[in-house]
Every structure is written in structure tokens, then in C-alpha cells.
Amino acid sequence: MTSVFDHLVGQEHIIEILEGAVAASRTGEESQEMTHAWVFTGPPGSGRSSAAVAFAQALICPNNGCGTCNDCNSAKTHGHPDVEIIRTEGLSIKVEEVRELLTRVAWAPSMGGWRVVVMEDADRLTESAANALLKAIEEPGTRTVWLLCAPTLHDVLPTIRSRCRHLQLRTPSLEAVTNVLINRDHIAPGMADFAARVSQGHIGRAKYLAINESVRSSRKTIMQLPLQLGSLAAAFQAAQTLVDLATAEANAVSDERDEKEVEKLQEAYGKGATGRGMATGGAKAVKELEKEQKSRSTRMVRDSIDGALLDIATFYRDAMMVQSGNIDSMINTDMREQIESYAASSPSHSTINKINAIMEARENLARNSAPLVTCEALMCQLARK
């Protein structure tokens, strides 16, 4: 029999715990195994939200998460009345959003089972939003389960995390990711191996790269940037290229979706009606949606830049490996010669400094620093010998 947990890659240690919780939940009582608040942490791409959603499915599915029934399917696609997935694509989750959520969560489960809330970005809660949420977690409905996701436990307010059971996901191994791409997504073995390797355990990113020619080509351009930092002007040019490519990649995804969303909303207010225009409030609703979309697209651009910086970091990581004589674990095997010649021409302490500079730039971006300025500063650092 299939299970929703089959799709969690390299997470055997938590699957056991979750299956135990699902079994315990059938008794209808809160127990040591089944508690009402959980935090899933793990590096980006390790599948923390997939794990939380799978758990939600298993809790509401009559077959403990078969992955094929109506309940399992609708839970995943926002169609199940008892499962709420909060997927914030803005920069933060505001207190108003949490209040709205709490109103909805107050309902009893319609099917008499559990009411499950998955919050994919608990690290993006503003302080007041987190406090509003805390109240609800302190005094939960008898049948409500909270599943919060965050990169690390430190990203969650201490008062909240102390009330949650913590599950730490692992970065899946190269083999595990490659196998998923081959078996689940039917990607050719060579491509699967390449995509898994350069994505470093980030399954979603690996798949995206494997199926998108244009994304691979952008990546190729970006991976050449460390070799094109001969002058200050070139460094500035490299920063511009990186930001442009990352922005284009993010917009390719969001533009089409944004447009569709606006169209649907306008339609629901009666755009195109004759005898009378759109209903009152329609223009305002569209404006609000556009504001949300803008914030979402800002975040997507940032995420995309972050991905590009991680890619560049693999260049220096490979160079460092070569410098320390460890050439077998190279990520960018397609750039072997270029990396080897770079490694030979540059001292290893400088390579380490450059990796650190990239990580610092990522942290600055996460704190909302201006993307282009941050990338320019970084490229100037990378241009040094």
C-alpha cells in the first residue's frame, strides 16, 4: 500500500515518529506520541513542508495517509475543509493574517477528525503575529493540530517552540535525490545525477533545474561569473548579470500566475458585465491582491538571488576541495578544468574568505538588504586575489 510518507526523501528517522503519532491519534486522546503542536525544521529543500503536509494528510485520511483517496488529494490542494496550509509568499506573516487564520481554525473539524494547520514559514511571523499565534497554541481546540515549519529552531519564537514537539529533517543524500528524480519524475539518469549534485540535496530545486532548459542555461552563465572578475567594472557587471538573471527567473514564474489571479478576481467581481460595471469593492480587492503579489514577487526574486549565490558558492567549494587535494567530491564536474586552474592560481585561505563572504551576503539579503548593492559589494570581495 502506498503512503504519503513514501515521498519524504532520506527522512526515515522522522517517518517512524510521524507514523507512531498517526496511530496514536486514532484513539482521539492527546498522548505522548500525538501532541497538538509540532515544529519541522531542516535546511531549504530538505522537504520540511512536504513532511508537514504528509503528516496532515495522514491525520485526516481514513487509511492513515494513502495518498490516493479524496481526503489525501484535497488536503494537498487547499480543498479539504479540515486542512489549512499557510504558504506565505510575502516577506512576512502579519498579525491580521494570523487573526483571520484563527477565525477559520476555530471551526470544529467537519469530518469529525482532526483540524490541521500547516504553517510553512513560521520564521516569517512578525512578532505580534507570533504572539497572536502563541495564544492559540497555548489554548488549542481539542481537535486542532499545529504544524509549523522553519529553517531552524532559532527562527521560531522561544515561547512557541517550547510548546511544540520538534522534528529535525536531514539533508537527503545525493543518491536519494537522484533516485527520486529518476523514479518519481522520470528524469534521465545523467540529468538526474547532474541536477541532484548541483542542487546539494534541495529536491525541489533539482527537479526544477532538470526540467527547465532555460534555468540550466542561466545557471551556466552564473557559474562563469567567478571567472569574469578581472576588474572592478567587471565585478559590477557580474553583480548586475546575477541580479538580472535571478529576477528574470523569478518573474518567469510569477508573471503568468499573477495575471491569472488578477483576472479571476476581476471576474468574480463581474468584470465585463454590461448595464453596470464591476461590483463595488472590486477595484479595491484587485489593488490589495496586487500589493500581495508585489510582496510575493519581491520575495521570489530574493529567493532566486539566494539560489544563485549558493550556486556560486559551489564553485569556491570545489576549488577549496581541489586545493586540499580532495578532487573526488567535486560538484561542478562539468567545470573541472576551469576550477582546477582557478584553484592553482589562488591561495586556499582566500577561497575560504570568499565562501564566507558569500554566506555573509546571503545573511544580509535575508535581512532585507538591497539586492543589487549587496551583490555588488560581494562581487568586489570575490574579485580580490
Added chain:
Amino acid sequence: MKFTVDQNSLTDGVNWVSRSLSTRPIKTELLGIKIDATGDEVILSGSDLETSSKAYFKADILEKGAVLVPGKLLAEISRSLPNKPISITLDGTRVLVTSGSAKFTLPTLSLNEYPNLPELPETTGTVASDTFATAVAQVAIAAGRDDSLPTLTGVHVEINEETITLAATDRYRLAVREFSWNPATPGFSTSALMRARTLADAAKSLVGSKNVSLSFAPTTSNDRLAGFSGDGKTMTSRMLDGTFPPYRHLLPTDSVTTAVVEVAPFLDSVRRVALVTDKTVPLRLEFKDGGVSLEAGAGEEAQATETIDVLLNGEPISIAFNPVFLADGLQAVGTPFVQISFTGSNKPAILTGRTEPNGASIENYRYLLMPMRYAS
């Protein structure tokens, strides 16, 4: 789909189902009103997934069919139409609404994306619509507004054979109302927690019908739904999760002092005195044989004192209340006179109604009010 209907039936139905439309729904399809003319009559539906409303009306159905249209726009159009027969026709992907010389077209939304709305549970009994509306309003006033404490935003409905007891509290006051009804099956009892504003809105909107049918899924049922229906209108609402706090022991049974005051002048004074201070500043009341004096604020600023007549039975007493909560209670008793029963200055007081100053107090509605501390 094609039918004609009179303007009243349409507008009435559209207004009823519009109550269940949210302005920011999870799916845009929920901004729509479904028009279903596949049977013998027309059924309109609107839903925000928490509550779902349906309106049924007779119409001259020429062609059967169903369609989803922008809800707000349909409401605006139907209200603007003259009192003449209205014809509604699906023409390709558009709906034509005509009445006399007025002509509108509406786009249609995807009916496939529209959720299946829950069925109205079986009727568990009926009650006169005005009794129900009054009772719900009297209790809903005491419900909490803080959505992070969802249990307290609800009205607790307890059915015990022929009696329904409604209760709500925000921790600072508690309102309890009992009334009798006609259960469909003898010996029926259940309890449910319903969101106060949903219940109050439904009860108020159903006074046009003589009786309201209530349907509560039994507590053993998986479907935690309640339904309300009147002539041609139904609404289902999901119950709130959680346990309503036990409250009966909070209602004191004896008192050391009772005061009877005429509501209208008392309410005026409370509002006037409270006006000069912040809403949360305690309103101090001194009940003596000669009258009750009201005072708010402290020091030089915001002193306001008024005295009004009182019929006192027992020891004089000084006590302070939140003026807004006191005013709410005075209004909610719904009688010309109010009896306030005290057990002490720092103990909750109970408001009940009296039709005559010397008559008996009406015990089917009790409004318990917590006193406030104040520096004397």
C-alpha cells in the same frame, strides 16, 4: 437556464445568501452566488465555507440549468431593479438579466470549482422567530470579540427537552437566556457552540418567517453542523471547536442587596457620566436609600456625578463597573425596569428585568457583570 421571477423574491433571496459571502475568501469562486434552476424551484446559494446559505423561491422555469455568477454584482443589480418581473437567462458564458427596459449581462464563473455545500441537518425543533432573535441578541452581546480565544466568541446552545439555554461570556460578563421551544422528538438534548455573530445575524434575518426551524447534528455525529431555516431560507454553520467554560456555579443564588432602577434614565446617566472618561475607566455606583449616585474619573479631571431614583432592598452598597458592559446589560434586559442583585462590592452582580418596579423579576434572562477594582 431561463426563468422569470418577481423582483421581491429575487432580491430577498440574494440578500439572504449574500450574508454568507466573505470579502476575502480562500477561493475566488466563493465570491459567487450559485443559481440552480434544475428542479421545480430556483435555489440560490452562497458560502464562505463556515456558513452556507440557500434561498428557495418559485419561478417560471422555462429552461432548466445552473450557473455561478459574481455575487456582489448580482446583489447590486437585483436591488436596483424596479418591482417588475425579472427574466434571467444563460446565454453562452454570460447571464442576461432583464426587467422592463433594464438590461444587464453578467459573466459566469467556473461552477466546477464551486464546493459542494453541506446539507441542512434534520430539523430538531422549531421556535417562534422573534423569541429566537431576541434571545440570541440578549446573549450574543456578552460574547468575546478576541479571535485568539475562539471559545469565548461563541454562544453556547444547550437543549434540554423543551428548554433551550443560551450562554455567552467574554470573562467580564456572562449572559444566560432560557426559552422554551417545540422539539421534533421528545426527550431530545444536545449542546453546541456557535459563533455569536453568525448566530445573531441568522436569527435577526429570519424574523420575517413566523417560526424558525433549528437543526443540530447530534453530538455523536461526525458532521459538526447546525442549521437554521425559515420560509424559503436555510443556513448551515459549522460549530466552534472547544469546550465552553462551565458557568452555572458563577451565578449566585442569593443576594444581600437588590436595587430596582428605571432603565431609561439610568442608561442615560451611565452614558453621560462615562462620556467624560475613557471607556475602560470604572464607573463608580453608590446605591443608598435615597438614590443611586454615579461617578467616574478621579481628581480634578473628568469628575461627573449624577443621582437617580432607586428602590433599595438590603444594605447600601458601593461598586464599580465597566460603563460599556453595564450599558450593554441594561439594554439587553429589554424591560422598563432592571433589578440588580448584589452579593458584595467585589463580587459579580446580576441584572434581571422587571416590567413593574414592584413586580417580580424575570428570571429567564440573567446578565452577570464582574465588578471593577478602583482606587477610592
